[in-house]
Amino acid sequence: MNSGDETASALGRPWRAPHDHSGPTFVAGRGAWLVDRDGHRVIDATSGALNVFCGHGVEQVVDAYVSQLRALAHVDMSQGLAEPAHLLADRLRDLPGHGGDRFFFANSGSEAIELAVRISSLYWAAVDSTRTDIITFERGYHGSTALCQSLSGLPQTSTIEDRCGATVRHLTFGELAGAELRWPQAREHITAQLRSLLADRAVGTVLVEPFLNVGGGIRLPEGLLGDIRRICDEYGALLVLDEVFTGLGRTGAWFAHEHEGVRPDLMAFSKGLTNGVCALSAVAADEGMLERLPSGSIVSYGHTMSASAAACAAASATLEHMRESGAVSAAREIGTRLLGALSRELRGADGVVDVRGHGLALSVELDGTDSAENVQRVAYDLGAYTRQQGSTVMLAPPACLSGEEEDRLADHLVTAVRKVVAAR
Ligand SMILES: Cc1ncc(COP(=O)(O)O)c(C=O)c1O
Incomplete structure (x- = not known):
């Protein structure tokens, strides 16, 4: 995961220690993808701040916003x-x-x-x-x-x-x-x-x-x-x-x-x-x-x-x-398939406490916060930006995921969990 330049940035971050600049810095987003400032591309399984439900850069929304700003x-x-x-x-x-x-x-x-x-x-x-x-x-x-x-x-x-x-x-x-x-x-x-x-x-x-x-x-x-x-x-x-x-x-x-x-x-x-x-x-x-x-x-x-x-x-x-x-039905269908794939691969696996989800809100609970942090880091390097909450790694991707992106996301998370657990 790339990190901010601690010495140069004057940015204070809520939810973190005052001088913590760890975590990626992003420069672009399109559809289900984010690009960080090292040029690394990741599937955004955090949907922005869980709010970019239709994917980044939807022209129809940006255009409506900009033309209303003008009017x-x-x-x-x-x-x-x-x-x-x-x-x-x-x-x-x-x-x-x-x-x-x-x-x-x-x-x-x-x-x-x-x-x-x-x-x-x-x-x-x-x-x-x-x-x-x-x-x-x-x-x-x-x-x-x-x-x-x-x-x-x-x-x-x-x-x-x-x-x-x-x-x-x-x-x-x-x-x-x-x-x-x-x-x-x-x-x-x-x-x-x-x-x-x-x-x-x-x-x-x-x-x-x-x-x-x-x-x-x-x-x-x-x-x-x-x-x-x-x-x-x-x-x-x-x-x-x-x-x-x-x-x-x-x-x-x-x-x-x-x-x-x-x-x-x-x-x-x-x-x-x-x-x-x-x-x-x-x-x-x-x-x-x-x-x-x-x-x-x-x-x-x-x-x-x-x-x-x-x-x-x-x-x-x-x-x-x-x-x-059809974003709402897409969320239901993609979520059902992702939960199926994650459950098949990870339920009952070493280090995994639970796999659960509802639509495009999916959680893999691990047996410790350290493991969840490591899974998030490894998944990022593989190409998936996930959300970590205590011992849980969450996927909340946008509803615009293609079939191929969906498979990649599940694959990256499963691989990350296996790697982290095997390395302990
Ligand atoms: C369930 C729930 N309620 C309230 C909030 C607060 O929303 P905001 O961060 O926009 O103030 C959040 C934000 O994550 C949330 O998930």
Whole structure:
């Protein structure tokens, strides 16, 4: 793997030590490929920052963005709106499994989560002010603003103490690990905890990621999301889905909740919305829930660049491109084949704890973080840029992979795992 020039660069990198410049520096991206500054070409199995779902350099999206920049880049959303924001909201409402009737725009996934949590607090302030608490998964990740960090129980986000007013209660997998996380016992374990936490009527909101991305690339047990919806209904709690990663095709459906026929009360989504061209996120809200807010209730949340005309134009073009290219069904088909190939070659192999996935979110869990780091490094040299999260190596490639690229990617990862394990 090439590395940055530590002495020359003034760049500080979030998530890393202040002077860490390790890792590749890229100069170009096209389709499923990235080129680093040594000219080494790799298949981008990280889809940018998991958001370049249709592949790098989609002309239709870039052109829509640039021509909107020329026509009108932005106006202040608190005063008026640009036409592309209306058009995008209407397009989103027409998507299968759109998860809501009204769309609010922000920039990052973290901001969309903040917005969704604020709408849920506004709801509870109006409906029952005692229900202030929020349930999340301990291994859930909801972003890096102070509020979002406080929603997660992951150690890497616990850098600010006592960050938000709401009390957050966590669902945990207990002693369950690896493939056990998909067993019916895991489903029962979580639903029992959820019921007991909801029995305390202080909880009003349950926030769930359908696939625990940063928490280890974990696919939730089948049926669990449906159970969570039913239990929320039983206890009158709001279900907020964090589809920042899973939304817009990643799991082989437009939104992951479609797999279980679940409808959320609120849903945040972002990655993939502009295919990585610019920042944009959204919250879909259920009209029935919004109608219970007193008239004149104000969602006091917005940013300078919220609902930017150019970003909304890029998003509309992305949705159009996704429809025309059949990206969502491609994600489902490629993901199924990749999971089959990786499972055949690696399940039960030395050093491998688990192979799992959903659509184009695939995880190979190894028996240690060092091994995962080494696999990522060796795979890079072979020609595949993967994502490492603790002891897991994740593949989240774009849906534009050709058959040949798909085979290469699986082959590079399998070879890397075998080499690393054999060298120990
Ligand atoms: C599930 C989930 N929620 C929220 C976020 C935060 O999004 P952003 O980094 O755009 O703030 C992420 C980012 O990785 C995510 O994966």
